[in-house]
Amino acid sequence: QSVLTQPPSVSAAPGQKVTISCSGGSSNIGNNYISWYQQLPGTAPTLLIYEDNKRPSGIPDRFSGSKSGTSATLGITGLQTGDEADYYCVTWDSSLTAVIFGGGTKLTVL
Amino acid sequence: QVQLQESGPGLVKSSETLSLTCTVSGGSITYNYWSWIRQPPGRGLEWIGHIYDSESTNYNPSLKSRVTISRDTSKNQFSLRLRSVTAADTAVYYCARDPGDGGLDHWGQGTLVTVSA
Numbered sequence: 016q017s018v019l020t021q022p023p024s025v026s027a028a029p030g031q032k033v034t035i036s037c038s039g040g041s042s043n044i045g046n047n048y049i050s051w052y053q054q055l056p057g058t059a060p061t062l063l064i065y066e067d068n069k070r071p072s073g074i075p076d077r078f079s080g081s082k083s084g085t086s087a088t089l090g091i092t093g094l095q096t097g098d099e100a101d102y103y104c105v106t107w108d109s110s111l112t113a114v115i116f117g118g119g120t121k122l123t124v125l
Numbered sequence: 126q127v128q129l130q131e132s133g134p135g136l137v138k139s140s141e142t143l144s145l146t147c148t149v150s151g152g153s154i155t156y157n158y159w160s161w162i163r164q165p166p167g168r169g170l171e172w173i174g175h176i177y178d179s180e181s182t183n184y185n186p187s188l189k190s191r192v193t194i195s196r197d198t199s200k201n202q203f204s205l206r207l208r209s210v211t212a213a214d215t216a217v218y219y220c221a222r223d224p225g226d227g228g229l230d231h232w233g234q235g236t237l238v239t240v241s242a
Binding site for chain 1: 160162172184228232
């Protein structure tokens with residue numbers, strides 16, 4: 016059971032938009048930056064969003080991040096079949112003094 | 126371009142110590158945070174711990190009693206030791222860099238470690 020709660024799965028059609036939520040608390044999301052990762056099958060995770068809403072170079076603007084209070088959201092627009100992957104939220108927990116991962120969300124592009 | 130590469134035995138016997146090394150190229154490990162993360166087969170990612178600054182460390186509380194992360198700046202490597210392993214420690218182990226903004230921006234390809242009875 017992760018400290019950060021993500022929906023196990025989401026799905027949407029190609030071209031549509033999807034959001035993935037990540038819920039935590041004041042010791043983690045509420046007072047620390049969140050980052051998001053995409054993990055394609057059989058590969059290492061890739062950083063999509065850091066510092067809540069910033070994209071590393073090379074990450075398309077179809078991917079966006081937002082945060083409000085103790086929850087964060089990853090948005091993906093213009094869905095493509097290549098976006099089918101697992102997505103993870105990550106942040107620092109000040110009480111645990113540890114990096115914590117959400118349980119992951121499997122995105123299916125129907 | 127920073128690159129990370131994990132190395133170490135792919136098979137460890139139960140109750141023994143798992144030892145892995147991450148070799149970093151394209152950047153010095155003297156700076157930034159250097160993490161170990163693992164992923165059991167078919168499951169999610171789990172942070173193990175990191176090393177930063179003058180060999181300061183933080184560990185996952187659930188693993189803290191069994192884990193040591195260290196570094197060798199002369200070889201630009203950092204290492205993981207996980208003691209008293211069980212089958213539950215079977216996983217793909219990744220090393221990764223955090224430049225300090227909370228984003229793990231460079232990852233190794235991962236190495237599968239299987240714990241045998």
